[in-house]
Amino acid sequence: MAVEKKVAAYICQGCGLGERLDTDALVDVVKKEGKIQQVKPHPFLCSSEGVTMIQNDIDNDGVSHIMIGACSRRAKTDAFNFPSVAMSRANLREGVIWIRPDTEEARETTQEMAEDYLRMGCAEIKAMRQPEGNPNTGTSKTLLVVGGGITGMTAALEAAKTGYPVVLVEKSGQLGGWAAKLHMRVPSHEPYKAPVDNGVAGMVSAIEADPNIKVYLNATLAKTSGAPGRFQAEIATESGSTATEDVGAIVQATGFELYDANKLPELGYGASPNVVDQGGLEQLAREAAERGGPILRPSDGQPVKSVVFVQCAGQRDASGTHLAYCSGHCCNTSIKQAMYFKDANADIDTTVLYTDLRTPGNGEDFYRSAQEKGVIFTKGKVASVQPAGNTCKVNFHDLILDDQNASIENADLVVLATGQVPNSGVNIDFKAVEGEEAAAEVEKKTISILNLDYRQGKDVPQLKYGFTDSHFICFPYETRRTGIYTAGPVRRPMDIAQAKEDATGATLKAIQALENAAIGSAAHPRSGDLSYPSVRLEGCTQCKRCTVECPFGAIDEDEKRYPLFNESRCRRCGTCMGACPVRVISFENYSVDTVGSQIKAVSIPDEFSEKPRILVLACENDAYPAMDMAAMNRTETSSFVRVVPVRCLGSVNTIWITDALNSGYDGVMLMGCKHGDEYQCHFVKGSELANYRMSKIDDTLKGFNLETDRVQTYEVAITDIDRVPKLINDFEKRMFEIGMSPFKGF
Amino acid sequence: MTEVVATNETILVVGGGISGMTAALEAAETGKNVVLVEKNPAIGGRTSQLYRYFPKLCHPICGLEINLRRLKSNPRIRLLTMAEVTGITGAKGDYTATIRITPRYVNANCTACGDCAKAVGAEIPNPFNYGLNKMKAAYLPNKMAYPMRFVLDKSIIGTPDADKAKAACKYNAIDLDMQEETVQIKAGAVVWATGWQPYDANKIQPYGYDRFKNVITSVEFERLADPHGPTSGKILRPSDGKEAKNVAFIQCAGSRDENHLRHCSRICCMASLKQTNYVEERYGNEGKSTIYYIDIRAIDRFEDFYAKVQANPNVSFIKSKVAKVTQDDASGDVILHGVNTEGYHRYATPHDLCVLAVGMEPSVKGANIPAEILADSSGFIEADPANGAFFGAGCASNALDVNRSVQSATAAALRAIQVVNRVAKAEV
Amino acid sequence: MSNLSSQAAAQYNNNFLKEVEAMVEEGNWVKMCMQCGVCSGSCPTNFQAGWDHPPQEIFMMIRAGKREEVLNSQSMWMCTSCYNCIVRCPRKLPITHIMHGLANYAHRLGLAPKNQPTRHFAKLFWNNCIQTGRVNELKLSLGLYFKDGFKQGIINGLAMKDVALGLLKAKRLNPFELFKAHGCKDQKGIHAMLKKAHEIEERRKAIKTA
Secondary structure (H helix, E strand, O other): OOOOOOEEEEEEOOOOHHHHOOHHHHHHHHHHOOOOOEEEEEOOOOOHHHHHHHHHHHHHHOOOEEEEEEOOOOOOOOOOOOOOOEEEEEEOOOOOHHHOOOOHHHHHHHHHHHHHHHHHHHHHHHHOOOOOOOOOOOOOOOEEEEOOOHHHHHHHHHHHHHOOOEEEEOOOOOOOHHHHOOOOEOOOOOOOOOOEOOOHHHHHHHHHHOOOEEEEOOOEEEEEEOOOOOEEEEEEOOOOOEEEEEEOEEEEOOOEEEOOHHHOHHHOEOOEOOEEEHHHHHHHHHHHHHHOOOOEOOOOOOEOOEEEEEOOOOOOOOOOOOOOOOOOOHHHHHHHHHHHHHHHOOOOEEEEEEOOOOOOEOHHHHHHHHHHOOOEEEEEEEEEEEEEOOEEEEEEEEOOOOEEEEEEEEEOEEEEOOOEEEOOOOOOOOOOOOOHHHHHHHHHOOOOOOOEOOOOOOOOOOOEOOEOOOOOOOOOOOOOOOOEEEOHHHOOOOOHHHHHHHHHHHHHHHHHHHHHHHOOOOOOOOOOOOOOOEEOHHHOOOOOHHHHHOOOOOEEEOOOOOEEEOHHHOOOOOHHHHHOOOOOEEEOOEOHHHHHHHHHHOOOOOHHHOOOOEEEEEEOOOHHHHHHHHHHOOOOOOOOEEEEEEOOHHHOOHHHHHHHHHOOOOEEEEEEOOOOOOOOOOOOOHHHHHHHHHHOHHHHHHHOOOOHHHEEEEEOOOOOOOHHHHHHHHHHHHHHHHOOOOOOOO | OOOOOOOOOOEEEEOOOHHHHHHHHHHHOOOOOEEEEOOOOOOOOHHHHOOOOOOOOOOHHHHHHHHHHHHHOOOOEEEEOOEEEEEEEEEOOEEEEEEEEOOOOEOOOOOOOOHHHHHOOOEEEOHHHOOOOEEEOEEOOOOOOOOOOOEEOHHHOOOHHHHHHHHHOOOOOEOOOOOOEEEEEEEOEEEEOOOEEEOOHHHOHHHOOOOOOOEEEHHHHHHHHOOOOOOOOOOEOOOOOOEOOEEEEEEEEOOOOOOOOOOEOOOHHHHHHHHHHHHHHHHHHHOEEEEEEOOOOOOHHHHHHHHHHHOOOOEEEEEOOOOEEEEOOOOOOEEEEEEEOOOOEEEEEEEOEEEEEEOEEEOOOOOOOOOOOOEOOOOOEOOOHHHOOEEEOHHHOOOOOHHHHHHHHHHHHHHHHHHHHHHHHHHO | OOHHHHHHHHOOOOHHHHHHHHHOOOHHHHHHOOOOOHHHHHOOOOOOOOOOOOHHHHHHHHHOOOHHHHHOOOHHHHOOOOOHHHHHOOOOOOHHHHHHHHHHHHHHHOOOOOOOHHHHHHHHHHHHHHHHOOOOHHHHHHHHHHHHOHHHHHHHHHHOHHHHHHHHHOOOOOHHHHOOOOOOOOHHHHHHHHHHHHHHHHHHHHHHHO
């Protein structure tokens, strides 16, 4: 689209802007310095009349780029909604008049502030292009589901039901996964009274009957390459040959293994066949059902008369030996298994030894139902299980009766509720530690699930304990691999009901990813963003920083070792742009230039004016809204700051800082989100990387012979509404203490 | 007159909290048209009233900002606020919903400048702070409100205050003639995400919520701890404004109780564990918390959070359902009575403040959902084919935390899409 | 097997719980307790004199098979039937009734603690009232006063003398009742009724045990 670029500017006089600011002078600035000739002030720009005026200019006057000098870009978005043109917004209300006192003395600096924001808005709009959408799209509408357990089957069926073809890859010889091994399952629907059919057979036959679902059994992924909309999956099949499937998005539903009960010899596992894990009990129950008789004691085939369930076996372990987490489902699972016995024969003693019984939601009904059936719940911590002949003695601390030496003798069967260990493949972030045990652990985890042909590693990054869960409470599906969503117990410990819900949600995300990839639009959190990264390879020095730092593994290397952008994998955070030392990476509407030109547009008063200039680069999601809210409180803030919102602090290129210092700014403040273990950066690594980069800025400052206090990085949350103005005002004070920058006027 | 374009390929999402927003956004970002209906003047729901989330202790409005940005930039979502669905007729793929829109008395001209609030004298209890403080009867619901538009409380309509507000507005944004209106819209599928309400603590008679000022609910405590709440984040007890440094948390206040709510509300253990953190954040080592519990349900990886709180010497755990709360009239302290069941120790312990971890009751109770919709014994909407294309999401469907609500809402969005896709196919 | 080990083996098996379910009034509710402790905390007697185990602990002991300890316990005898526990129990256990049921069962088995005052009173009351169909208050009071011997009886009596004199004055106490108590009109009928009730109860117990 080679539409001629025509820029227009609009200045609002409402909300006190007209009274507090000299509009004529503002118009002058836009014309003379901003070099935009078409400037229209309006007494109430967001009114329908004002909006119509702008729309008319767009429709009838060929205006393609607009600069609006009014309120914050976060305000009045319904009114200033012109999707067909590029737009910049100069924040005169929240950014200027709301944070400055309405006094005669303040008038001059307030006006200067507003003028600068207009200069910045003009500079930005000129450097912007209207995004046209990533041209490197893929149009595959097929979903690849990895794993044929209850999660994978749910994903496949739900996708097919939505109208999308599915390729399902299962490593074993049959569908069903763990659920198929269950005699019955915990109910997920009223009444919550008794175990129900595991539901696997019905799902398997539905999959087999669905022409839109293609199943590969005894198959694994040999290689996965490409990007959303155009993934290519090489499937190693049973016959030894490789099948290739083009798919648009991936749901990884690779489930879990039970924690190895052999690691719990103190609980008698291995010492007696009458000590089983929950999986072992399911098998005994299925055998009994097939036989049509009672559950038998493995050691001698006698009917079980008493059974003890040991909860949290090798779980919730603070010592670091076993699993530290709770697997969530095991309380309900043991209740269900106790019902296998009680429903068959009420005379069988069933005791559940627990420390905290965890049956959330309607699980409470299931718990009550078990009690009604005579299952006994004893709050106690199991110390050991001692096999003796055909029975076992379970020693425990009864926490209610405070009896350290409590025990149950003559238990025919002991069931250990061991936890879920995710099948999540290679931990690509794993840093090898010394020691044999660690080495063994690593070896176990070198078998990749997806075999991603990504520079950053073969599998989806893991969060903790091997689970691929998202770090975000509000956005549970956001993995760090665009178009690949994990679901079920590989993501987080969970039961069948949750796994089905999880699979359904992940399927939606996968469908959404491939649909957006097809139109060249970004995925969460910048959904709808049509900009994409482009790189000027001529200037690239092959330093690899972009490929290393991209939090989403979007950038590979081509044969010539140049960065190879997979635009559909990109989340548009701009971390690569921030990383690039030669500044060859940019987005149409966000680039080194769109920000850099704003920084340079600010007018820098001379050294003797006592008017410092402070640049604030603020995360647009947290720090910038915090400032808006401070402005709503009319919190007075320095008139010397000029704030530029950035997509993520990770996108901050150090050139902006050196440019700012070079052109005479007295200081630079960077405000990003919390990083570290509890990071809040929505681009995962952005703020962390920025922090790392800024740790090196001191050398630059020393090179300039400038004080290191002149550049500071802050962790700011969106709720820091009172803190941000204070940080700014303190910084201003500090600048006065240090003195003006010697670089002014060069 | 409010105009809404909707067809039976439209998805109707009822409720603009985290679940409703998620369902609407996920469906719209997959290319579907959505009408999102919220009964309050601003969206965000109950999570926007929380100070922090567990387990990260991050701030809910951070995610809200992202969702609002998604919403603002998505032309496929039509948002109706102060709107309630009063009835739904029809069947899967072809519903007609009747929506009642109550007047805001403020139109789209509003710039949120705040001049009307300055002009108005009357004050009303602030619902955002659960009535813990008052606000002007011309108000912005909160600082993150979307739409960012003031509201005139109906109590001042017809009074001189309303005229003052109108006179103060330079933008002709106040329209005192606005009338309640009813619109009907078509929808192929309905996602019901009306969330939850805290169980009425007055019904738990022995705990004295109705009698003792220093017995409050967990949701109220969120507002007390929030630096932007009614006490500017100082945890001050209501009776005398004293700093509450010794705080008791009573778990299962209403939940797991056949006299009240049969179900376990899932979130309350984690919420109280989180809130012990607020006490310490405010008062350091002087801030002591005691959690009275039956079972601590810190499920799956939340166990880490529990372990951390357990290791904190400023937090004590007592396995006991508190029997009753009394008040020491002289000091204003609340005294918790009961028995620590781990080894049988009787206690009568004074605390500065007692926080009831109140249970989660689905808001669908009493809402105008079609009668034939299947709900469980607690009133949560069940996933059942009999419900046609009427899908519960978030806490309308189960007692869920935020993470699981979002999961549930995303799944509900897909189920709705399946229906409208079928409608679209049939119409081609 | 020695006695000690047989008792240990019985611990935490369900035999005693099953016995309670079969033999004790409302005993089938014991398994429903979730050990929240609200009953124990709600008891107004504050577990003074003789409350060795609060209700929820008794229920746990039943499940733990501690038969002797439970049946020998003072606890069930101390219940004042205030019903606080029943009202508050989140599982709606009829705790008061279970406590009385346990007391009754222990008494029937002869395992209830000797000289347990409530039990003593209950026995006195029962034996007193079934004779004539009316409670002879004078005899009942004296029986209680002299429970712990003659000397203690005199002390108890003197402590209550003002009350007694007051009652005497108000003609609410007739010293001659000590020799000849007045009964109800149809004493034969009462006795027949009690006999019948006893038969019915025995029959019911027989069914339960079977």
